[in-house]
Amino acid sequence: xxxxxxxxxxxxxxxxxxxxxxxxxxxxxxxxxxxxxxxxxxxxxxxxxxxxxxxxxxxxxxxxxxxxxxxxxxxxxxxxxxxxxxxxxxxxxxxxxxxxxxxxxxxxxxxxxxxxxxxxxxxxxxxxxxxxxxxxxxxxxxxxxxxxxxxxxxxxxxxxxxxxxxxxxxxxxxxxxxxxxxxxxxxxxxxxxxxxxxxxxxxxxxxxxxxxxxxxxxxxxxxxxxxxxxxxxxxx
Amino acid sequence: xxxxxxxxxxxxxxxxxxxxxxxxxxxxxxxxxxxxxxxxxxxxxxxxxxxxxxxxxxxxxxxxxxxxxxxxxxxxxxxxxxxxxxxxxxxxxxxxxxxxxxxxxxxxxxxxxxxxxxxxxxxxxxxxxxxxxxxxxxxxxxxxxxxxxxxxxxxxxxxxxxxxxxxxxxxxxxxxxxxxxxxxxxxxxxxxxxxxxxxxxxxxxxxxxxxxxxxxxxxxxxxxxxxxxxxxxxxx
DNA sequence: CGTCCTATTGATGGGGTTCAAGGCGTGTGG
DNA sequence: CCACACGCCTTGAACCCCATCAATAGGACG
Numbered sequence: 001x002x003x004x005x006x007x008x009x010x011x012x013x014x015x016x017x018x019x020x021x022x023x024x025x026x027x028x029x030x031x032x033x034x035x036x037x038x039x040x041x042x043x044x045x046x047x048x049x050x051x052x053x054x055x056x057x058x059x060x061x062x063x064x065x066x067x068x069x070x071x072x073x074x075x076x077x078x079x080x081x082x083x084x085x086x087x088x089x090x091x092x093x094x095x096x097x098x099x100x101x102x103x104x105x106x107x108x109x110x111x112x113x114x115x116x117x118x119x120x121x122x123x124x125x126x127x128x129x130x131x132x133x134x135x136x137x138x139x140x141x142x143x144x145x146x147x148x149x150x151x152x153x154x155x156x157x158x159x160x161x162x163x164x165x166x167x168x169x170x171x172x173x174x175x176x177x178x179x180x181x182x183x184x185x186x187x188x189x190x191x192x193x194x195x196x197x198x199x200x201x202x203x204x205x206x207x208x209x210x211x212x213x214x215x216x217x218x219x220x221x222x223x224x225x226x227x228x229x230x231x232x233x234x235x236x
Numbered sequence: 237x238x239x240x241x242x243x244x245x246x247x248x249x250x251x252x253x254x255x256x257x258x259x260x261x262x263x264x265x266x267x268x269x270x271x272x273x274x275x276x277x278x279x280x281x282x283x284x285x286x287x288x289x290x291x292x293x294x295x296x297x298x299x300x301x302x303x304x305x306x307x308x309x310x311x312x313x314x315x316x317x318x319x320x321x322x323x324x325x326x327x328x329x330x331x332x333x334x335x336x337x338x339x340x341x342x343x344x345x346x347x348x349x350x351x352x353x354x355x356x357x358x359x360x361x362x363x364x365x366x367x368x369x370x371x372x373x374x375x376x377x378x379x380x381x382x383x384x385x386x387x388x389x390x391x392x393x394x395x396x397x398x399x400x401x402x403x404x405x406x407x408x409x410x411x412x413x414x415x416x417x418x419x420x421x422x423x424x425x426x427x428x429x430x431x432x433x434x435x436x437x438x439x440x441x442x443x444x445x446x447x448x449x450x451x452x453x454x455x456x457x458x459x460x461x462x463x464x465x466x467x468x469x470x471x472x
Numbered sequence: 473c474g475t476c477c478t479a480t481t482g483a484t485g486g487g488g489t490t491c492a493a494g495g496c497g498t499g500t501g502g
Numbered sequence: 503c504c505a506c507a508c509g510c511c512t513t514g515a516a517c518c519c520c521a522t523c524a525a526t527a528g529g530a531c532g
Contacts, residue, residue, distance in 0.1 A: 040464070059374045062460040067378040069370045081363040084356065089367050089465040120320065127317040130366055131325050133373065134305045138295045140377045141421030142303040145488070176510065185377030187489055192512060208497095224298040228276070229325040381520070412478065423521050428480060444529095 289334030
């Protein structure tokens with residue numbers, strides 16, 4: 001289960017403590033690419049966990065433009081604030097075929113109570129998402145397009161590695177260039193030009209949906225990327 | 237105490253329940269405009285609460301440009317994730333003279349335990365900040381400059397109203413146009429032009445640091461602003 | 473009364489959008 | 503099994519929003 005894999009990175013969670021999480025009752029639903037999983041305004045009644053695939057938190061503004069706020073990958077919590085907020089202020093949509101696990105808040109609560117390290121680990125996961133979104137603000141607000149694309153891809157690669165969905169040098173990108181643009185505040189046309197530029201510079205290679213990053217360190221230097229905001233060594 | 241004022245908006249917190257929050261032991265420090273309150277990389281040892289003034293979460297990128305991620309006002313929690321994250325991934329700096337209350341995590345924990353509604357209310361406040369930051373991504377990524385400035389000002393006004401720091405038609409803006417630009421991913425020059433444009437359109441009036449919004453509804457229509465992301469009616 | 477910071481304004485230039493057209497791969501129905 | 507449609511990628515051209523540069527003005531403060 002990808003969520004468990006991810007929480008183990010927190011460092012304080014062993015296999016035994018994770019068991020209640022795996023044992024929670026759930027219902028799984030599969031969504032097709034492009035389908036809306038939760039609409040803005042919907043009541044938040046369940047805790048949703050991504051089991052596989054890609055999804056996105058997004059908003060559509062009056063002009064019709066879409067802004068992708070955050071990409072959701074396997075192991076991500078989609079409604080961490082289910083206990084507090086009554087209604088969704090944004091929508092979540094599937095970017096690829098996506099499997100989503102629905103858990104009742106009560107069942108999660110019981111799992112948390114039965115294992116002390118678990119709630120700390122889930123808090124950490126939620127705080128990590130917050131941190132990623134803060135970094136996204138910086139990326140969109142103050143980085144030039146070329147670095148912006150590069151930085152975004154490195155972050156995705158790092159996240160996929162955390163849940164065992166990528167290798168050291170490659171990952172599968174199931175999303176379109178238009179969607180990358182919607183995440184980064186760029187046009188699909190310009191994303192294309194930036195990707196080709198990164199390829200021309202030898203920082204990237206692409207074949208269909210496969211994306212290779214030869215030299216992660218070089219790319220990180222190129223776009224001013226670091227891992228501080230992942231909080232990977234934050235076990236207390 | 238502004239934090240209490242704000243939490244009352246959550247709806248489930250009465251005066252009696254808020255008492256432990258007001259009674260927590262604390263140390264208060266005052267920061268001058270421009271001073272850094274917490275540095276990126278600093279360990280998170282206390283819970284910090286804004287008592288008065290303005291501050292900002294920000295990051296400086298390699299080019300030297302600053303991105304303001306979120307504006308902090310009186311009543312805001314500056315380190316809600318103090319229990320989970322070990323180190324700051326961004327900095328917090330004072331935008332005006334700012335008074336900050338330092339509370340020990342243990343003391344907060346005790347206050348939370350002594351009052352059932354309190355932790356829910358604090359969770360709500362934290363979730364509300366998350367929500368505001370998500371909206372900020374949309375604003376910076378997909379709104380044209382004129383609407384961006386307008387939308388930003390309306391949000392600040394709404395937030396100041398929540399803590400009794402603004403009147404229906406006016407607020408005090410203690411920050412510079414350059415800082416507005418750093419929040420919105422714009423240059424100080426362009427912010428100036430947008431402000432003057434809003435003034436010319438009769439949506440705004442300015443005298444020194446006083447900013448008047450004649451017709452909030454008209455301005456909200458103008459920049460596609462709504463209050464969904466404030467979650468003001470989210471008492472369970 | 474000079475100094476420094478902020479606001480203001482115009483001129484110029486560039487990074488990125490928009491428009492448009494073509495190519496490529498994949499699925500689909502006749 | 504081919505023809506066509508459709509979605510996505512690619513590329514060039516024109517344009518525009520906003521950044522940058524520069525210069526002035528206007529406080530606030532010592």
